[in-house]
Every structure is written in C-alpha cells, then in structure tokens.
Amino acid sequence: MKLKSSLLAFAAASLFATSALAQDPVKIGMITTLSGPAGYLGQDVRDGFQLAIDMEGGKLGGVPVNVLVEDDGLKPGNGRQIAEKFLNDEGVKLFTGIVFSNVAGATVPEIVDADAIFVSPNAGPSEFAGKGCNPNYFVLSWLTDTMQGSAGENATDLGYKKAFVLAPNYQAGKDAIAGFKRYFKGEIAGELYTRLDQTDFAAEMAQIKAANPDVVFQFQPGGLGIAFLRQYQQSGLLGAIPMVIAEPSMDHAILKAVGDAAEGLNVSGAWNTDLDNDTNREFVAKFQETYKRTPTMYAAQGYDTALAIASVLKQTEGKVEDVEAFRTAMLKTEFKTTRGSFSFGKNQHPVQDWYAMQVVKGDDGQLTLKTRKKLLSAHGDPFAGDCDL
C-alpha cells in the first residue's frame, strides 16, 4: 500500500514534470516537518496540498506549479536554512508548509524580509498576528491561541468550574494556555509546562490526581498526545476526571492510535471530516481514495492552502512577483474551503466558525470525531486590533 502510493506519487511527479516543460511553472517552496515523531503532520499538509494539484492535473488555478518540498525536522535553524536556499538558489517567491510555531518564528521573518510571500497551512503563532503582522504573511489555518481557546470555550459551555492545564514549554504551548485561560470562565486549579520531547507523563498524572480538578485541559501535539492520553487512561484518571482538548491533541491519526481511551473526549476545532459542505465532502472522499487513510485537519488545511493559492494564481495569471497584486487577490477570498465559512481578518488571519466535537463509536464500531454543536460563529482573534495593516 505504501509502495503503491509512492509509485502513484512518482507517476504524478513525472507526469507533472513533462507538463512543466511546456509552460513556465510557478515555484512553490514547501518547508514542512516530515521526520521525527511529528512527521505525519507535515506529511498530511504535503499530501493535502498535492491532492489539490493532482485534481487539477498538475496545476493550481490553471497555472502549472512546481512544489519543492524540504523537511525542516522540527528545527527552527533548518527551516531558516531551507528558506535561504529556496530564496537565493531557486528564486522561490511563494512559500508554505510550516507546521510548528517555533519553526515559523525563525523562518517567516527571513521570507517576508526578502519580499517573498508566506501562506501558512498550520503554524499560527500570536507574535505575527498583532503588532508583528505583515502584508506578505497569510494564515489559512488558525491561531494557536484561538484553537486552544476554543477548548476553554467548550469547557465553559460544558459547565466546568475548576480546570487543570498543561502544555509543552515552548511558544505554542504558552499560547495554548494563554488562549485557554482567555476563554475559560472558571478557576485554574494547576498549571504545568512539560518538555517538548517528553513522552512519559507519570509525574504530571500524579499531580493532576492530587489537584482533583473538574476538568483537565492539555495540549500535546502529535505523538506526545498519544502517549499522554494512553497514560491518562492507565493511571485511572480517564473515568474520573473529564478532559477537554483542541483538535491538534486529537486529530484523526491520534484517535486511531489511542483507541478506546479516547471515547467520550470533548474536542473542539475549526474542521472535521463530517462538516457539511461540498468542498469538504469532495476533499474527504478524494483524500481517502488517493491515500487510503482518513485525512487529518493538517491535510484539510494543506488542501485549503492550495485552493487559496489556486484562486490567487488564477486572478494574477501566475504572477507571484507582484506582492501587492497577490495580496489583493488573496484578500478577495474567492476560494472555497473545507471549513465552509472563511474570511480574513485585518491581520490576514482567519475569521471562521468553531465547533464542539466528541469522540464516539460510529455505526461500524470504529471511533470517530462527531461534530456536536457550533461553539463560535465567524470568530476572529484578539490580536487583530494591534495590527496596522
């Protein structure tokens, strides 16, 4: 299966290489995390992005594109080096792909200072949303602050009064806790920061047990989240203290790996496989058909990013050098997304709907994320006011 998909990818790549010779393709630099425990995040961003290109036969918005993919290995320094290489050696003017906020923090300034454009399919650190916003920087996903804040909104909505919060000790982890506290109306019973490479949470479990809160909020991306949830179950906390999390802590890959420990968890996010709109239905079906796995929100965001870029390339007829024209075209938001409602705030970050979801057993006995209700409508972020664009 693995071999088949790489053969397919190879076939697609070679097909597309021949068509690229005919017209001058637009180079898109994709810097993303493909190795290490979080490698599947970047893989899904890449595959979602590629799916949109393949569905148009190697083009985006009728313009042939050439996607250069490099792995940043979740190291900010690597991301920066790849950006420099793409800028100087390949003359790339349009970038995307970054998954992690810390990589974005080091890499995005390099790109926008060189007057190139960055369209984020996932990373959304708060530092580039307020005073640090930039006309060359667009976010198609969400702000970490808002994403994790939706869990706070969900906890308030579910009537919890006393929360224990924990996240890894890095930029997105701090944004996550700040976001949760912004939307959560109850009191905080305890606050913990873990190491970003930590996979054993036994010490933290004991502290949660001792604090005895109404609800636990945690943000542990990728493989960390799997380990955390499994250990939460093993220490007997799962039945005792409910948990609210945002979608990065319970994407469809984590759900599959965690198994029954996940049943009943309260999740919140901006996208789910069951969102009822045509773009999403088409995306989920095509993704499953092409890659034989359930797409995660990273894949959906990669796909949305490609659709957004397609709409811009169509309007500008493939010109990416003119930043002002690119910006005007992008801000028109003449594209559909898998999330249904989507527009840009004045800081060029998304204004979109947020949903409460729950992990339930589907008709086939498999666990799935089911959308329960809409939490927030056309919701922007609290930093837009500080942005002078």
Place this chain on the structure above:
Amino acid sequence: MTLFLEQLLNGVQFGVMLFLLAAGLTLIFGIMGVINLAHGSIYMIGAYAGTWVAAETGSFWLGIPAGLAAAAFAGVVIEFLVVRRLYGRDHLDQVLATFGLILIFNQAITMLFGRQPLFVSMPALLDGSVELLPGLFYPVYRLAIIVVGLLVALGLYLLINKTRVGMLVRAGSTNREMVRALGVDVRLLYTLVFGLGALLAGLAGFMAGPILAVQVGMGEQILITTFVVVVIGGVGSIRGAFFASLILGIVDTSLRAYLPGLLRQIMVGPEADALGAGISSMGIYLLMAIVLLIRPKGLFIRNS
C-alpha cells in the same frame, strides 16, 4: 505522602527503563570502546517489531519474543556489517558511522510502517491500576516494568559475576588488550555483548510501546539521557549503570514534580512555571556536570 511515594515509583520506573538501555550501551562502550549512537535505533526496532507482531496476531505476549528477536538480530547484523570495522578507528569515525545508521533505520522504518505512530493494546492482565497502599493507586503495567527491570538487573548481576562469559566481559572492560593476548576469541565475545545489549534495548523498546507512542525517532529521545546515565555511572560498569539509572530517574521525576511548586513559593505566576520547567529539563545535565567535576570517571569507577 502517597503523592510522594507515587512520584518515587514513577522515578524508579523511568530509571529501570533507562537501565535496560544503559546496560547495553555501557558494555559496548566499555568493552569494545565503540560509541554506538545506533543503540536508540535498536530500541526503536524492538518496539516496532514487537508492536507489529502484537497487533497482527492480537496477542501482546507473542510480541515479546518478536521484539527481542528482531532487536538482537539487528544488533548482531549491525555488529557484523558495520561496527566490526570501527573497533580500531577513532571515536569521530564511530559517531559518524553510527549516526548514519540512525538515519538509515529511521528512513527504513518510515518506508515500512509510515509516519503515523503504531498502537498496541495492553493485555487485560496488566491493564488498570492497583491499590498499593490506602489511597495509592498505581498502574499495573508500570509495576510490571519495574519488576521486569529489577529481574533483568539481577540476571545481569549473576551473568557478569558468576559465569565464565561474565568473567570475560569483566576482564574485557578492565583490560581489553590483555584478554586478547590471553587467546580469548574476542570477536565472538564482542558479537555476544553487542547482541545482549541489543536484546535489552529491544526489551525496553517493546515495554515502552503501550505507554509511549511507537514512532520514528523514539530512540533518539531517550538515547541522550542514556548516555548521561553511562557517563554518571562510569563507562563499562553495569553496577554503575544500574544505580545511575535509578538516581537519574528519580531526580528527573522529582524535579519535574516538585520544582515548579517550590519556585511558586518564592516567585509569582507564570515565571515560576517557566523557570521550573526550564531548570527541571536541565537537571540531569547539571547533575552530570557536577559528577564529572568531582569524579571524572563516573560515580562507580574507582579513581586510579
């Protein structure tokens, strides 16, 4: 009090896992003089092979021999194909070659299993928690890890101190040249030690499966801590590795558990949490620096 005991058990459990890795690493380093960065990859191979077999057959117990066999086999093959050529070379060559192995194994695993983490469900026997003392619930599986780790430590003690092979291993770690001069088949001894180290790493990897995520790169995360154990315990000393593992496990766990709380007494708010998290992740390295200052050869090697 129950919280403290629970954290102590957590520390011991983490220490025992470290020991399973450090035992092999310290023997390989001590006896053969090889810095083997690929030890973490063997841990990963054990985890993947065991987890895969357990998932395919539906039996956790069948995963154990599979994980052990795959790890030991990988160890012997690595020794035969790569490490054997490195004995005479300097440490930089060894680091380069074994680092290359890490990249190769990570990519191979990615190609075979994909990037999404694997999942193994726990056997019903080891699932859930048990009440050790009134109010002290502890996961059965973690207790099982502690028991297995201590049994392995006992077994290694007997092997190293009471058997002929053990005698050669001890001799090899004290004076490699002399053992060779006495006509012992060092090649066989080396392969054996490497295989044994790999076996233990595989065991650690498989046991970690149900708790941690089985994923590409899981070995590198724990490898650095394992090297700290080897340095603190003294290169080549199993006894040193055992005590250093437990010390590190307990120190690391209690720093994580108690430091932010202590700092919150003297500081306010988020700064205390951030500083606490920062210092506790540095803790074991600080400990290593202090040990190196006082006893440069490690805690359990007599200064000569």
